[in-house]
Structures are given as structure tokens and as C-alpha cells.
Amino acid sequence: MQELNGKPVAAKIKAAVQAELQQIKKTLSKQPNLLVLQYGNDQASKTYANRIEKNCQEVGINFSYEQFNKNPDGFKQRIRTANLDPEISAIMIQQPLTDNLKNSLELISPSKDVEGITSASLGKLFTGLSGLKPCTAEACLEIINYYGIKVTGKKAAVIGRSNIVGKPIAMLLQQADATVTICHSKTKNLAAEIKAAEIIIAAAGKAALITAEMLSSNSIVIDVGTNFVQGKLVGDVDYLNASRKVSKITPVPGGVGTVTNQVLMRNIVKAFKNINLNNK
Known part of the structure; x- marks a missing residue:
């Protein structure tokens, strides 16, 4: 039996991401910025957000985290403003979400959907088009x-x-x-x-x-x-x-x-490049 250990796979992706970020710094005066939004107090979600923050720090990605409680309209409005904010290049919404907010995932701009979970992102995957994948x-x-x-x-x-x-x-x-x-x-x-x-x-x-x-x-x-x-x-x-x-x-x-943790980092860099380099 061969154990398919994920650690060397993750290390290879991480090294490539770090090298790409170093190259980006030579071209632009800014770097990727991930915004993580959470609704409610789910501790497992918060723990996962902490892990993402650590991974971002290790490769050189800016990380910000905002938590909302008892304000669903404010939560959805924050997604909309984040879509329009040129300083935010990646958006993640922590799950689980309450029933009245499950459709809020669809509010994420496909260009900033680094988890590849919106219908627009999945549509590109299913039709074989280039895009951010889960x-x-x-x-x-x-x-x-x-x-x-x-x-x-x-x-x-x-x-x-x-x-x-x-x-x-x-x-x-x-x-x-x-x-x-x-x-x-x-x-x-x-x-x-x-x-x-x-x-x-x-x-x-x-x-x-x-x-x-x-x-x-x-x-x-x-x-x-x-x-x-x-x-x-x-x-x-x-x-x-x-x-x-x-x-x-x-x-x-x-x-x-x-490996998933480092693929996320790669998607964040990919989204940043698509927004700041490939569209120019």
C-alpha cells in the first residue's frame, strides 16, 4: 500500500504561490487581500478562519475577518460593498449559514469567488471554461x-x-x-x-x-x-x-x-492576478 500523503503536494503548491507573489510584488505595489465573512458564532467556522489567516500570513496574503450577528441585511450589504472594493481581491463566506442567508453566496462576484462555489463559477467548470474551481x-x-x-x-x-x-x-x-x-x-x-x-x-x-x-x-x-x-x-x-x-x-x-488549504491560497493569487493584471 502507498500512502498518498498530502504534505509534499501542499508544500509544492505553497512554494509556487510564494514565488508567484514575489513576482507580483515586482510588478505591482499591492498584494492580494482576502476578506472572510462570518455570520453567527459557530466556533468551528472561527477555527477554520484562524487557520486560513495563518496560511495567508505564511505566503504573504493580506487577511481580514468580519463577523456579523442578528443583522442579515448588513451581512448581505457587506458582500456587495466588498465586490466593489478594489482593495479586496478575494471573498470567502464561512458556513454554515442560516436559512435566510444561504442564497447570499450568490452575491459574491465570480471574479472574487476564490472557493469556486457560486453558480457562475460552477457553470464555468461544468462547461470547461477557465475560472476559479472548488x-x-x-x-x-x-x-x-x-x-x-x-x-x-x-x-x-x-x-x-x-x-x-x-x-x-x-x-x-x-x-x-x-x-x-x-x-x-x-x-x-x-x-x-x-x-x-x-x-x-x-x-x-x-x-x-x-x-x-x-x-x-x-x-x-x-x-x-x-x-x-x-x-x-x-x-x-x-x-x-x-x-x-x-x-x-x-x-x-x-x-x-x-492540499485544499494551499489550493485556496493559489486561487486567491489567481483572482488577484485576474483583477489587477489580466484585465489590463
């Missing part, structure tokens, strides 16, 4: 490419159909000439679908959903799951037993999530 989906492909895994002609099963991970990674794999099956909670005989696939992307959000019995010895498993069980972060795959059987597998933690 970070986790791109991170999966970065790991696959880094470890030299051939995708062309392979059968792939994506477990999960979210707009942030499942559907985007299915599209990226399809564009790389894999034959993709998207599985979900209503899929009949999930085990058979997984067993038939050579590449499995586990993105259902359910701990240990995929067991070793569902996998074969030639399975390549990319585990996107982030589940907390008794205070411990685990994936969607029963790693302990699956790793004894499969050909290749990502760990949790230390796999996709590690």
Missing part, C-alpha cells in the same frame, strides 16, 4: 497528478454529490477522460459500485461509510471526509483496515485537507 475538488486532482496516477480510461466512483466536492470532482475526472459514476444515499448496491471502480473519491461526510470489504486490492482511494468521532478527525473510509488491502490511499488528517 478548492477541495482541485486538491483531489492535485494529489492524483502529484503521485503520477493515470486517470485516462479509468473507472472512478465519486461517493457524494455536493456542489462543493462531489459534482466538481466528478466533472474534473471526466474532463481528464475517466469514466465517472456519482454515488449517493439512494444508490442501489453501493458496495458493488465501489468494488467496480479503480479510483474512489469518498466525499459523503459519513465516518467509516466505506469499509475494506467494499474495496479491491487495486483500489486507489482519495478520502475527502472530515468527521469527528470521539474528538478525533477521521475520514469516510475505514482507514485502518482499508489501508491493509488497497493499492493507494490518502490519510485523514494529512491528506486532501492539507
